[in-house]
Amino acid sequence: MFGGLAPSRVDLDESQIGATLSFGPFTLSPSERRLEKNGVFHDIGSRAFEILLILLERPGELVTKQDLLSRVWPDIFIEESSLRVHVANLRKSLGDDGRDVRYITNVPGRGYCFVATVRKAFGGAVEHPEPKAQEHRANDLPLGLNRMIGRDDDVVSIARSLIERRFVTIVGPGGMGKTSVGLAVARAAAGGFKDGVVFFDLSQISEGRLVASTLSSMLGVSVHSSEVLPILQSHLANRACLIVLDCCEHVVGAAAQLAEELIVACPRVNILATSREALRAEGEYVYTLEPLRVPVLDHDSSSDNILRFPAAQLLVERITTHGTAVEICEETAKQIAEICNRLDGIPLAIELASSGIGNLGLGGMVEVLDNRLHMGFQGRRTALPRHQTLQALLDWSYNLLPPTEQLVLQRLAIFVGPFSLDAAQAVATCADLDDGMVIDAVFNLVSKSLISNATADASPRFRLLDTTRAYALNKLIQSEAHHQTARAHRDYLTRRLRTINLSPHAVRDHNPTRFQGEDLGEVRSALDWSFDREGNPKSGLALSAAATGLFIELSLLSECGDWTTRSLDLIDESTIGTEVEMQLQAASGISCMFVRGNTQQAQDALIRGLSLASALNQPHYQLQLLGVLNIFYCRLCNYSAALEIAKRSSEIADRLNTPLARAISAGMIGTAHHLGGDQSSSQASFDAALLEPSTKSRLNTLRVGYDHRLRDMIFLARTLWLRGSPRRGCDLALEAIAEAAEMDHSVSNCITLVYAIPMFIWHGDTATAASLTEQLIAYADKHSLRPYVAAGLGLKGQLAVIDGRPREGLNLLRRAIVTLEMERYHILASVFFGALSSALTAIGGTAEAAEMIGRAVARDASSGDVVSIYTAELLRVKGDVLAACEGHDPQEVIACYRRAISIAKEQTALGWELRAVLSLHAYCSDVDGLDTLDHIRVLCDRYEEDSDTVDLALARAHLAKALDLSERLPA
Numbered sequence: 023m024f025g026g027l028a029p030s031r032v033d034l035d036e037s038q039i040g041a042t043l044s045f046g047p048f049t050l051s052p053s054e055r056r057l058e059k060n061g062v063f064h065d066i067g068s069r070a071f072e073i074l075l076i077l078l079e080r081p082g083e084l085v086t087k088q089d090l091l092s093r094v095w096p097d098i099f100i101e102e103s104s105l106r107v108h109v110a111n112l113r114k115s116l117g118d119d120g121r122d123v124r125y126i127t128n129v130p131g132r133g134y135c136f137v138a139t140v141r142k143a144f145g146g147a148v149e150h151p152e153p154k155a156q157e158h159r160a161n162d163l164p165l166g167l168n169r170m171i172g173r174d175d176d177v178v179s180i181a182r183s184l185i186e187r188r189f190v191t192i193v194g195p196g197g198m199g200k201t202s203v204g205l206a207v208a209r210a211a212a213g214g215f216k217d218g219v220v221f222f223d224l225s226q227i228s229e230g231r232l233v234a235s236t237l238s239s240m241l242g243v244s245v246h247s248s249e250v251l252p253i254l255q256s257h258l259a260n261r262a263c264l265i266v267l268d269c270c271e272h273v274v275g276a277a278a279q280l281a282e283e284l285i286v287a288c289p290r291v292n293i294l295a296t297s298r299e300a301l302r303a304e305g306e307y308v309y310t311l312e313p314l315r316v317p318v319l320d321h322d323s324s325s326d327n328i329l330r331f332p333a334a335q336l337l338v339e340r341i342t343t344h345g346t347a348v349e350i351c352e353e354t355a356k357q358i359a360e361i362c363n364r365l366d367g368i369p370l371a372i373e374l375a376s377s378g379i380g381n382l383g384l385g386g387m388v389e390v391l392d393n394r395l396h397m398g399f400q401g402r403r404t405a406l407p408r409h410q411t412l413q414a415l416l417d418w419s420y421n422l423l424p425p426t427e428q429l430v431l432q433r434l435a436i437f438v439g440p441f442s443l444d445a446a447q448a449v450a451t452c453a454d455l456d457d458g459m460v461i462d463a464v465f466n467l468v469s470k471s472l473i474s475n476a477t478a479d480a481s482p483r484f485r486l487l488d489t490t491r492a493y494a495l496n497k498l499i500q501s502e503a504h505h506q507t508a509r510a511h512r513d514y515l516t517r518r519l520r521t522i523n524l525s526p527h528a529v530r531d532h533n534p535t536r537f538q539g540e541d542l543g544e545v546r547s548a549l550d551w552s553f554d555r556e557g558n559p560k561s562g563l564a565l566s567a568a569a570t571g572l573f574i575e576l577s578l579l580s581e582c583g584d585w586t587t588r589s590l591d592l593i594d595e596s597t598i599g600t601e602v603e604m605q606l607q608a609a610s611g612i613s614c615m616f617v618r619g620n621t622q623q624a625q626d627a628l629i630r631g632l633s634l635a636s637a638l639n640q641p642h643y644q645l646q647l648l649g650v651l652n653i654f655y656c657r658l659c660n661y662s663a664a665l666e667i668a669k670r671s672s673e674i675a676d677r678l679n680t681p682l683a684r685a686i687s688a689g690m691i692g693t694a695h696h697l698g699g700d701q702s703s704s705q706a707s708f709d710a711a712l713l714e715p716s717t718k719s720r721l722n723t724l725r726v727g728y729d730h731r732l733r734d735m736i737f738l739a740r741t742l743w744l745r746g747s748p749r750r751g752c753d754l755a756l757e758a759i760a761e762a763a764e765m766d767h768s769v770s771n772c773i774t775l776v777y778a779i780p781m782f783i784w785h786g787d788t789a790t791a792a793s794l795t796e797q798l799i800a801y802a803d804k805h806s807l808r809p810y811v812a813a814g815l816g817l818k819g820q821l822a823v824i825d826g827r828p829r830e831g832l833n834l835l836r837r838a839i840v841t842l843e844m845e846r847y848h849i850l851a852s853v854f855f856g857a858l859s860s861a862l863t864a865i866g867g868t869a870e871a872a873e874m875i876g877r878a879v880a881r882d883a884s885s886g887d888v889v890s891i892y893t894a895e896l897l898r899v900k901g902d903v904l905a906a907c908e909g910h911d912p913q914e915v916i917a918c919y920r921r922a923i924s925i926a927k928e929q930t931a932l933g934w935e936l937r938a939v940l941s942l943h944a945y946c947s948d949v950d951g952l953d954t955l956d957h958i959r960v961l962c963d964r965y966e967e968d969s970d971t972v973d974l975a976l977a978r979a980h981l982a983k984a985l986d987l988s989e990r991l992p993a
Contacts, residue, residue, distance in 0.1 A: 043078050045125065045138045048116070050078065069094060070112040077126065077136040084329055084350075086133040109134060127342050132350045137339060139174075163208055163221050163266075164476060170202055171339065172314045172332020177206045180309050184211060184264075184292055187307040189285050191270075191295040194311035196492075197370030200296035201268050203311060207294060208266050215292070217263040225269040225491075226439040226543025228550055230276030237265075237280065239542070239576045242766050243805065251280070255287040256804045262290040270297035278303040313367030317359035328355040333362035333372060340376035344469065348384065357384035364391040370487065374419045377470035381422070416493040419472070429455060430463035431472060431486075432501060435494035436511045438543045440476035440483040448514035449507055512548040512565055519545070519568035523605060524640065542576065545569050549585065560592050567602040570609030577768055577805075583613035604634035608647055615650070616769060619809065619845030620657050628654060645674045645683055649730065652690045659848045659882070661698035661890060668694045685711045689734040696737045697849065699889045699929040701744050708738035729770040732762050736777045743781050744891075746932040746965045748974075755781055759794070772802050772810040779817050780853060783824070784933060786972025792821050812841035813850045820857040828864035835861060852882060852892050856899040868907045875900045889925055894934040897922035898941050905945050915945060936961045936973050943980060955984050 043050045049058045052075060057064045066074070072094045077085055091100055109126065118125045125138045170177075184190045184207065192200045205221075212219050222237055234250040243257045265284070270277035278301035281293045285305045295301060300308045314333040328334050329350070337358055341348055348354060361384065365371040379387050420428060433450040434441070443461060450460045464484065467473040472490055476483040486494065498504050549569065552562025566589040573582035586609045597603055611627030618624070628651050635643040648671040655664040668690035675687035692707030711734045735758035743751035755778040762774040775798040782791040799814035819834030835858045842851040855878035862871035879896050901918030904910050919942035926935035939961060943954040958977045965974060 042143050044141045044143070045078075045136075046116075046123070050074070064115075066112060066115045069108050070115065073108060073112055074116075077134060078140055081136045081138075081140040084133050084135050084326070088133075090133065124343075127339055135339075163205055163212075163219060164223075170199070170206055171336045173199065173203050173206065176203055176309075176311060177210060180207045180294075181210050183307055183309060184294055185214070187305075188292045189281060189295075189303070189305045190293075190307045190309055191297055191301050192309050192311050193297055193300055195298060195368070197368045197487075198311045198313065199369040200311055202369075204266055204268060204294055204296045208264060211264055211292075215262050215264045217261040219264045219266065221266045221268065223268045223439065224273055224277060226547075227273060228438075228547060230273040232546065233273055233276040234280055235578065235581065236542070239578055242577075243768075249806070251283050253804055253806060254280075255283060256800075258284060258288040258291050260290065261288065264292045264294060267293060267295040270295050270301060271299055274299060274301055277301055278306075281306070314362075314369060314372075316362040316367040319359060319363060324352065324355065328359050331359075331362070333365075333367040334358050336369060337362060337372050337376055340373055340471070341379050344377055344380055346380040348379075354384055357388055360388045361391065364388070373471045374416070377472075378419065378422050416490065419470075420493070420497070423467075423470075423472075426455065426459055427463045427466055428497075429503075430460055431467055431490075431494045432498040433503065433507045433510075434464075434467075434473070434484075435486060435491050435498050436507050437486070437491075438547045439541070440485045441544075442481065442483050445514060446484070449510045452503075452506070508548075508551050509561075511544070512552055512562065515541075515545055515548050516565040516568050519565070519572060520601075523568050523571040524601065524643065542572065542578075545572060553588065559588075560594070560597075563589050563592060563597055563602050563606075567605035567609075570605050574609060574612060579613040579617050582609055583617060586610040586613065599634065599637070601634075601638060601640070604631055604638060604640065604643065607631035607634065608643070608650075612650055615654060616807070620654060620847065625654065641674050641677050642683070645671055645678065645686060648674065649686060649690060652693065653728070653733075656693060656697055657847050657849050659697075659852060659890065661694055665691070665694035665698060685734075686730050689730050692734060692741075693737055696741055697891050699891050699893065699925070699931070701741050701891075702930045704741045705738065705745060708734050708741060712738065728773055729762075729765065729767060732758055732765070732770050732774050733777075735761070736774050740777065740781050743784060744929075744931040744933040746969070748785055748933070748969050748971050749966065751781060752785060752787070768801070768805040768807065772798065772805075772807055772813075775801070776810055776813045776817075776850065783817070783820060784971070784973075786975075788821055788824060791817070795821065809842060809845045809847045809850065812838045812845075812847075816842070816850065816854040816857075819861075820854065823857055823861045823864065828861040832858065832861040832865070852878065852890070852896075856892075856896055859899055859903050863903050863906050868903065871903045872900075872907055875903050889929070891929070891931070894922045894926040894929065894931060894938060897925065898934070898938045901938075901945070902941060916942065919945065932961065932964055933971070933973070936977060940973060940976055940980075955981065 041052065043052070047060045048064065049061075050056070051058075055071065057066060057071060057074070073090060076090060076093055087102055087105060091102075091105060109128075113126050116125050117123050125136060127135045127137045180190055180192065180203065192204055194200055208219050208221065220237075220240060222240060224233065227233060227236055234254060238250055238254055238257075241254075241257060243253060267277055267281065274297060277295065277297070281295060281301060282303040282305065284291050285293060285303075295306075300306065314336060315331050316333040317328040317331045329338065334355075338348070338350070361375060362372065365375060375387060375391070378390075382390060420431070423431065429452075430446075430450045434446060436449055437445065443464065446464050447457045447460050450463075451457055455463075464473060468475065468484065473484050473486055476485045498507060545565070548565055549562060552565060553559040566585050570582055570586060573579070573585070586606050589606050590603075590610060593603055593606070607627045608631030611624045611629075611631060614621060614624035614627065628647060632644060632647040632651065635641075635647055648667050652664050652667045652671070655661070655667060668687065671687040671690050675683040688707045688711035692704045692711060695701070695707060696704035712731070735754060739751040739755040739758065741751075742748070742754065758774050759778055762771045765771070775794055779791050779794050779798065782788075782794065795814055795817045799811060799818070802808075802810035802814060815834050816838030819831040819838060822828070822831030822834060835854050839851050839854055839858065842848070842854075855874060859871040859875040859878070862868070862874060875896065879893075879900055882890055882893050882896055897918050901915050901922065904918065905915045919938055922938035923935055923942070926932075926938055936958070939954055939957050943958060946954060959981055962974060962977050962981070
């Protein structure tokens with residue numbers, strides 16, 4: 023096509039024969055002359071391939087234009103402009119945009135350099151990281167540099183030490199690149215940890231006491247007590263994961279304790295920390311991150327020699343990234359060497375300096391640096407702490423900024439973590455700065471490396487580097503704008519959180535304004551400033567109220583309780599009866615209920631919050647609080663009150679007229695009916711709740727602390743079992759359990775398990791019940807949910823009694839009932855009274871058993887005008903216990919069984935009815951004049967096909983025996 027000339031072929035050296043080279047998503051095989059992208063052939067053209075191959079031979083090094091021309095076109099004269107076109111097309115084909123993706127850098131007047139990391143492998147192509155699980159683990163890490171210069175050996179050494187020693191701290195002064203190196207190590211090591219990598223930025227935490235609880239929240243571990251570390255140890259005991267603790271220096275004591283405790287108790291957890299000082303914890307290996315190597319002055323000052331040093335390479339790359347063309351010659355190479363030496367090879371200092379070279383030039387930069395450093399420090403500069411050198415550079419860098427950017431940088435320092443453009447506008451906009459000016463300033467500061475990108479998605483978030491933020495925050499504190507900015511920060515958070523907390527989206531299946539977990543640091547910072555530093559705590563009440571939903575959603579119930587208690591003490595005439603009090607009262611009731619039990623304090627707070635929601639015309643808030651009160655009264659076995667609450671919710675749902683509102687209300691009604699013994703109405707309500715569209719998505723747990731859908735599923739499963747569809751009930755229960763495990767929400771998971779396990783016990787599937795019980799105990803213990811730990815112990819005791827170990831069961835049941843009664847968790851205690859009586863009977867304690875079951879039946883009858891779901895079964899157990907007592911009255915026993923049968927029939931609880939009839943049949947084998955076989959036959963016929971419960975098996979055995987006997991009798 024072009025004069026018939028065949029493309030040249032670059033000769034391969036021995037090191038490339040049989041090798042494959044990979045970078046980014048690309049794999050290049052020199053011997054096969056093939057380039058692949060994600061395993062698929064990627065055609066870039068023959069000339070571009072030759073250029074790429076030459077650059078890959080010397081990654082990180084300058085390849086001159088002449089070298090490229092002579093090797094790619096050895097026998098043809100080609101203009102340099104043609105080379106530029108080919109390189110430009112090559113970069114375009116690779117997706118190199120010079121910003122987000124960078125592979126090839128142009129060194130003006132000199133040539134080109136391949137700047138991405140290149141990996142070489144032999145014996146076949148480099149494998150691409152296809153396993154999605156590993157990619158998901160890496161996605162939790164913040165964005166890092168596309169390419170780090172001069173740190174490859176550090177990364178390899180630290181990664182090796184991390185595997186060998188488990189606990190490594192990267193130390194060094196500010197600006198040394200500790201975080202970047204730590205991220206690179208984490209990415210390199212991620213594949214070795216099946217449970218992933220957790221990146222914990224401690225710079226967002228102001229107090230050491232919050233370190234462990236914040237990590238717990240990040241891991242999804244709910245903590246409802248002050249003893250956080252044991253819970254973390256339990257959660258991580260069998261996990262194989264890497265925890266990166268970044269920026270530990272300001273909470274070094276708490277970070278050291280956390281790392282030390284986890285290393286000792288969790289043998290498969292590795293910890294990588296970054297700090298300006300060693301944590302001085304047991305088992306710690308300290309790796310000091312040295313400055314980048316800088317060119318030696320007064321030695322070989324040729325450009326080729328100077329550009330071999332990492333500090334010089336970094337400076338040239340960053341200058342080019344900022345769009346400044348620098349002709350590399352002997353003079354400019356010396357200036358580059360001078361700048362690198364002036365900055366001591368500190369990566370951040372080099373980054374900052376590079377942004378100003380476009381205005382000052384290399385010579386001007388040398389002069390400014392020299393003058394500023396001598397103005398700031400006396401004596402030999404090398405003898406002074408490097409952070410002071412960085413301070414001098416920050417002074418200079420700050421003074422180079424125009425006043426607008428100085429002001430914006432100061433105000434953005436109020437953020438402790440990532441922030442959006444909206445947030446930046448909210449805190450930085452003022453009389454001197456409009457929204458447009460703030461946005462322009464943000465992007466200008468990004469281009470000057472004073473602000474970094476925290477995300478790469480469609481909704482960008484930014485953050486200040488730690489050192490830059492500390493510097494700018496000090497400037498802000500010294501200025502008159504500090505309190506104004508802090509108030510703007512607090513008010514912005516209040517507006518966002520209030521919108522979420524009081525939005526109708528709270529009872530829909532999607533919340534587009536959901537706060538991110540990383541925003542928790544901002545909320546804590548604003549609350550601390552409002553309550554402790556401004557001197558006017560009442561001004562922080564609105565934020566405290568609005569933040570309650572975030573604390574509850576993240577399962578930080580103890581912390582939520584602390585803030586609400588502190589805030590409610592400050593309520594006065596200006597806030598009584600307002601939305602602020604409503605949110606505080608509701609959150610106080612929820613946190614108190616789940617942390618301390620069904621106390622009167624919790625009940626009063628919930629009722630007050632509901633009253634205010636009604637008065638303030640907040641129907642979605644009313645619905646959520648009615649849901650909490652519904653479960654509160656169910657716990658107390660006050661099913662009449664629970665049903666009344668549920669019916670009130672139906673009126674609210676009609677007003678809201680959304681599918682999810684109707685589902686929530688129908689589920690509440692179904693729960694009250696199920697526990698109150700009306701299984702027919704219960705099934706109808708649950709069918710309606712679960713058939714509503716959008717209920718399959720996770721309900722926003724804001725303000726309620728549990729998931730309605732899961733509770734509806736498990737109660738419908740129990741209803742199906744009781745009404746003659748045991749197989750469908752068990753299948754639905756297993757589906758709910760799997761869904762709860764995937765959601766991993768502490769209270770929702772425990773509610774699902776604690777109500778599913780009894781159904782498997784009824785079914786006779788004790789193996790499944792025992793396995794789920796161990797899961798419940800472990801999970802509830804990990805999250806400090808005492809009532810559910812007690813419930814798990816009670817279920818374990820019930821299983822021990824069934825398994826023929828009554829004494830073991832007796833001890834477990836007594837322990838469980840004591841705790842549940844203290845927490846006023848009567849609904850769970852009621853489950854175990856029958857099992858406790860059976861255990862006592864089995865060991866000969868019939869008198870105590872009779873007294874116990876009598877009290878249980880009496881209390882059940884006094885719980886209201888509703889006969890509960892447990893009444894029939896308690897009466898049946900009472901009949902069994904009385905039958906075992908010496909000298910008992912047969913008529914009293916039969917009366918218990920008949921009453922149990924009657925109640926079960928009224929409740930359409932086929933499962934309870936069959937069980938009571940079987941007990942009556944077994945007892946009446948010694949009593950004349952009573953035949954129950956026809957009743958048993960009728961009940962068996964009412965079950966769905968393929969039903970196979972332990973009670974059905976016994977019933978069929980009785981029927982088969984009777985049939986056999988009848989066939990043997992003479993005609």
